[in-house]
Amino acid sequence: MDQNKLVASLQQIKLIADECLHAVRERTRPRSPKKKAQLMNDLQKAVHIDFTKPLRPFMKIYGKDLSGPKKFTLLLGWLAKGELKKEVELSDIESRWNRMTSLLDMKFNRFFPANAKDNDWVESKKKGKYNLRPAWRNVIKNKK
Numbered sequence: 001m002d003q004n005k006l007v008a009s010l011q012q013i014k015l016i017a018d019e020c021l022h023a024v025r026e027r028t029r030p031r032s033p034k035k036k037a038q039l040m041n042d043l044q045k046a047v048h049i050d051f052t053k054p055l056r057p058f059m060k061i062y063g064k065d066l067s068g069p070k071k072f073t074l075l076l077g078w079l080a081k082g083e084l085k086k087e088v089e090l091s092d093i094e095s096r097w098n099r100m101t102s103l104l105d106m107k108f109n110r111f112f113p114a115n116a117k118d119n120d121w122v123e124s125k126k127k128g129k130y131n132l133r134p135a136w137r138n139v140i141k142n143k144k
Helices: 003-026 033-044 055-062 068-080 090-098 111-118 134-141
Strands: 122-126 129-132
Touching: 003 134, 055 068, 068 090, 068 111, 068 122, 068 129, 068 134, 090 129, 111 122
Parallel strands: none
Antiparallel strands: 122 129
């Protein structure tokens, strides 16, 4: 395993651990055994995303039955390899999208990044550049 893959894997582990710690801290009252079992079940179903896959198979696997803004977020996730601070040019996202219109079942629409920002999946600190927000993984988690 090369160093980049190792770093990416460790960042994914850290993100999942941070989400779990946040969920635990958020909860102040004791849980019933049934709710505790449900929480453990949810943690076991945590989504593992394989960024080593080529783009088309990645989008085919994870992007099935998603809306346009969710597909936009997923494509940004692949380009950024899940890193929250990595900025990706909108033009790069759009050009990659336009090479896969038959796979994605729709043309790129500038509405997609705006809607993804409204849902707190992505952010744009500079014009034409996007990066992921921590909640971006909900795009895949909530699809099932």
